[in-house]
Amino acid sequence: MLESLIASVNALLWGEGQILIYLLLFAGVWFSISLRGIQLTHFTHMFALLRTSAQADKNQISSFQALCTGLSARVGTGNLAGVAVAISLGGSGAVFWMWVIAILGMATGFAESVLGQVYKVRDSQGEFRGGPAYYIQMGLGQKWLAIAFALCLFLGYGFSFSAMQTNTITDALHHAFGVDRFYTGLVITLVTGSIIAGGFKAIARFAERVVPLMGLVFVFSAVVVTMVGFERVPAMLSDILHSAFGLQEAGAGALGAAIKNGIQRGLYSNEAGAGSVPHAAGAATPTPNHPATQGYIQMLGVFFDTIVLCSCTAVIILLADIPISGDMEGIRLTQDAMTAHMADAGVYFVAAAITLFAFTSVVANFAYAESNLHLFALDNRMGRGLYMLSYLAMMLWGASAKLEQVWSLADMALGLMTLVNIIAIVQLTPTIKRVTSDYHRQRKQGKAPEFCVAKVKIQGQTESGIWQEKSIDN
Template identity: 70%
Template sequence: MINDIVSSINNILWGQGQILIYLLLFAGCWFSFKLRLIQLRHFRYMFTVMKGSTQSNKSGISSFQALCTGLSARVGTGNLAGVAMAISLGGSGAIFWMWIIALLGMATGFAESVLGQLYKVRDEHKEFRGGPAYYIRAGLNKPWLAICFSLALFLGYGLTFSAMQANTIADAINNTFAISPIYSGAVIVVIAASIVIGGLRSIARFAELIVPFMGLAFVATAIIITLLNIELVPDMLVDIFTSAFGLNEAGAGALGAAIKHGVQRGLYSNEAGAGSVPHAAAGASPYPNHPVAQGYVQMLGVFLDTIVLCSCTAVVILLANLNISGEMEGIGMTQDAMAVHLGSGGNYFVAAAISLFAFTSVVANYAYAESNLHLFKLDNKLGRTLYTGVYLAMVFWGANATLKQVWGLADMALGLMTLVNIYAITLLTPTIVNLTQDYLTKLKQGKSMEFSLKDVKIQGKTEPGVWS
């Protein structure tokens, strides 16, 4: 019965109704228009703002740690298993639509991260917390909607997403080493517990060490594979673009599948508009000390996740010239492709990569849901202990569940979060635009970039003391 309910909701959100596909395209176009294509106009500045990004204070993590934490959650199964799933169900053309939703999503990610920074609060340890529930409550004065988002977040990031990441790790290890998911699941739980028990700062330090290393290693491997198969690249690019518009032999029947699965997996990978990354953005003490600075940082995260890392996986798969069956395939397809290029060592490389990619998501997901405990007055030892216990139990369950069960629940939770979040950030557009104009004016005039509430008209109110 639960599977039937989940399938029915997903069919409305992602299936025949395709509500979220239209909603995400609208949000990307809306914020690209309102912010005057900031993701293209300020593409170079997006990298420049990372100067001084390692600075932090006792209230918040550094901007670089916030970027790595955001990438920890983004860079996971969506980059390896999700891309394979998009190609297996939507053909090579799905990659083009994954790029499009990423370019549009950069503006959406900018908007929601700015709000996460502006409406952040301090918890009982005087550390920054925030996210959509906080800017819905403070900016829109809709506490009931904030609770709805938080419940969807707990279902997604607190429960099913980490279960799905554990499922992919266990599957990859089982495919490569024939180790039972029961044992790999237990190991994942023990290691995750040792990290998450230290809270956001511990997770941020872990992300800061692991994410750059694993990202660079994966990109370098994809570049080497591309250079070794350089003569096949032109045909691969032609196939991506013709398939994206239904112009190849598969015909128009494949067009809808390419758009649907490209957008769906693109969102799942970069999370732009889903309301997850604002939690990492809110936890930072930005440099310069202005909410818009974190908008640029997390916009860069969308670019690195989808345009860079997902493209690397797509290149590896498409250059392997595997048979695309039309049936759902996951990490096994990526492993098969890597084995074509690197021999038997390819399986080991993917198993190691997916284990690192997915594990960083497991611990970052914990931080996102944990940030919302403050909203329910559960930001204490008892609340954290109960949440941690349920979270670790779901991680172990996920390692032993079936692929469709886990991905179905994850898609539903992500869809419900996205519905609420896009509604909220659209209503808060005037605040986003005013903040951005304030930042750009100060940047152009060479003034101090320090944010002051008296300089900008905002909706609702911020927590006293945060920006004074």
């Protein structure tokens, strides 16, 4: 019955109903227009803000740490296994639609991250917490919808995603080294527990040290593969474009499969619109201290995740001379592709990469769900302890679960989160536009933007003491 229910919900959201595909495209276009193509017109400003992103209050996390935490969650199985799933089910054209949803999603990611900052709160330990549940409750005054989102988040990032990430790690290591999946899962669970016990700041420090290094190594490997097979690159790009628009023999059926799988896996990878990254965005103290700063930083995260890292995986798969069956294939397709490029070393390289990518996601996913404990007054030692034990138990279960079973549960949770979040952020568009305009106005005046909630008309209210509440100038 449970599998049947999950399948029915996914069919409505992702399958024949395709509600989320249309909703995500709408959100991307809506915010691209509302924010005047901010992901293109202010593209270089994202990179400029990286220079000061490491600065922060010593008691809080920096914008750079928030970016790395966001990338920790984004950069996971979606980049390696998810791209393989998209190509195996949707053909090479799925890659093009992943790019499209990423470009549009950059504007959506900016919008939700701005809101995560505007409506952030302090928890019982004095740390910043933010996310959709808080901007839904404080910005829209809809507590029931905030609770609905938080419950979906716990189902997704709190439980099913951790199981799915563990499942991918154990499958990759079993395929590469023949290691028993249960024992691999047990080790991963214990190591995860030692990190997440330190709370959000410990997770952010871990992400800051690991994510940049693993990203650079993976990009370098893809560049080497591209240079070696450079003569096949034009044919690969042509195949992507032809497949993306159904110009091959399969016609309309291939077009539909490419769009559906490209958008679905693109969203799963970059998470734009899903309401996950605002938790990392809301936990930061940005420099300059304005919500739009973190919007730009997290928009950069969408770019790195999909346009850069997912493209690297796609290149590795599509330049490999291996058959793609058309059945659902995950991390093993990526391993087979890298083996074609690097011989036996390829399967070990991908196993190591997916272990790191997925492990960082597992750690960051815990932080996202934990951020919502404050909403239920459970941000205390007992609440955190019970949640941590449940999270680790779900990881251990996922080590030996079936791939289709785990992915279906993850898809449903992500879909429900996205549905609630997009409904909320579209309603909060006036606040997003006013906060963004305030940031650009101060920059044009030659000032370092500083957010004063008294000078910007926002919907609802912010928590007292978070932002400057009195104007210091005229």
